[in-house]
Amino acid sequence: MSKILITGGAGFIGSHACVEFINAGFPIVVLDNLSNSKEESIRRIEKITGKTVTFYKADMRDAAAVRRIFEEQQIDAVVHFAGFKAVGESVAKPLDYYENNIGGTFVLLQIMREYGCKTIVFSSSATVYGMHNPIPYVEDMPTSATNPYGYTKVMIEQILHDICISDPEFRAVALRYFNPIGAHKSGLIGEDPNGIPNNLLPYIGQVAVGKLQQLSIFGNDYDTPDGTGVRDYIHVLDLAKGHVSALKYAKEHAGFMPINLGTGHGISVLEMVHAYEKACGKPISYRIADRRPGDISANYANASRAKELLNWQAEETLETMCEDSWRFMQQNPNGL
Numbered sequence: 001m002s003k004i005l006i007t008g009g010a011g012f013i014g015s016h017a018c019v020e021f022i023n024a025g026f027p028i029v030v031l032d033n034l035s036n037s038k039e040e041s042i043r044r045i046e047k048i049t050g051k052t053v054t055f056y057k058a059d060m061r062d063a064a065a066v067r068r069i070f071e072e073q074q075i076d077a078v079v080h081f082a083g084f085k086a087v088g089e090s091v092a093k094p095l096d097y098y099e100n101n102i103g104g105t106f107v108l109l110q111i112m113r114e115y116g117c118k119t120i121v122f123s124s125s126a127t128v129y130g131m132h133n134p135i136p137y138v139e140d141m142p143t144s145a146t147n148p149y150g151y152t153k154v155m156i157e158q159i160l161h162d163i164c165i166s167d168p169e170f171r172a173v174a175l176r177y178f179n180p181i182g183a184h185k186s187g188l189i190g191e192d193p194n195g196i197p198n199n200l201l202p203y204i205g206q207v208a209v210g211k212l213q214q215l216s217i218f219g220n221d222y223d224t225p226d227g228t229g230v231r232d233y234i235h236v237l238d239l240a241k242g243h244v245s246a247l248k249y250a251k252e253h254a255g256f257m258p259i260n261l262g263t264g265h266g267i268s269v270l271e272m273v274h275a276y277e278k279a280c281g282k283p284i285s286y287r288i289a290d291r292r293p294g295d296i297s298a299n300y301a302n303a304s305r306a307k308e309l310l311n312w313q314a315e316e317t318l319e320t321m322c323e324d325s326w327r328f329m330q331q332n333p334n335g336l
């Protein structure tokens with residue numbers, strides 16, 4: 001039976017997608033080098049679904065290891081999450097980011113070509129809209145980047161686009177995620193960052209659980225209703241389901257298609273803090289700090305293409321995003 005290769009399937013978004021693919025009846029194979037995740041997340045996917053997961057601890061840059069997977073498993077599509085994702089780190093270590101994200105994707109695409117595998121769903125990001133597009137972001141706006149991480153997403157989208165032009169049978173969906181948060185309802189899998197979190201939700205979660213003392217809110221003088229930054233936060237479960245719909249779409253439609261996965265609504269940092277306080281039942285200590293360099297005031301998706309092409313839309317609420325995140329934090333205060 002043909003299978004789906006999920007790269008980065010032990011990570012935050014990939015692990016939730018594994019659960020949704022399994023629940024939707026797709027046989028999956030996971031490749032992850034565990035550089036930013038733990039094998040425990042594979043065990044937890046198995047616990048949630050009651051199914052055994054075929055897992056290869058391998059690096060996508062290792063052509064022999066990737067080839068072995070295609071040799072041993074009948075892979076007919078790839079859902080490609082693997083990559084480094086920390087913006088600040090990408091500025092400090094650009095070569096590592098280009099090498100891992102782009103180099104790894106090259107290896108994967110070359111081996112897909114060797115084995116005649118022509119379907120890929122790729123984890124892109126709203127970061128490809130750069131700094132200068134008006135909101136809400138629509139897929140046909142020009143893409144650009146402000147840091148090496150963002151450039152890897154812009155470039156990989158371009159590579160996929162070019163492959164689709166060269167091969168009329170190739171199909172690539174680039175899912176541009178907005179801000180994924182939340183966790184599985186079981187509390188067994190969720191976001192488990194190494195070190196001090198850079199992103200808002202894991203930071204708030206660690207303040208709530210007592211691991212960090214105080215949240216710094218990066219600026220309250222933005223041109224937004226309460227002055228704090230506005231983002232389109234999307235529940236990782238909704239996001240995961242979007243991948244199942246995107247794969248079904250890709251199987252039926254050749255060519256390159258970028259699709260936003262967001263709710264279409266913006267939420268401010270202060271709104272998020274208050275929603276989390278409600279979910280965890282205690283105050284979140286915060287202070288107002290300087291703006292973070294490189295941040296924009298507000299972004300959110302125009303989510304109509306996903307609705308039209310994938311028949312997908314976000315179903316979870318701000319409340320459930322915070323409640324599910326909090327459940328995961330409580331059950332796993334020290335990560336997985």
Ligand code: NAD
Binds near residue numbers: 010035
């Ligand atoms: P994550 O770090 O939790 O997951 C990525 C996984 O890829 C990790 O398990 C890591 O071990 C693995 N990996 C990295 N390099 C690898 C390599 N060379 N070979 C094999 N495995 C490798 O990150 P995530 O939040 O789940 O993000 C998944 C994807 O979505 C990434 O491509 C990321 O850039 C993209 N994305 C994430 C966000 C976000 O806010 N989390 C937003 C937009 C886009």
Ligand code: UD1
Binds near residue numbers: 218
């Ligand atoms: C960041 C990245 C983006 C990446 C995304 C997901 C930057 C500039 N952008 O997006 O490229 O795709 O993560 O990984 O790093 N905030 C605080 N205090 C904090 C943390 C965040 O006030 O401790 C604020 C930010 O200023 C922003 C909002 O919370 O207004 C969300 O921040 P974050 O979670 O880091 O996501 P993005 O900045 O949207």
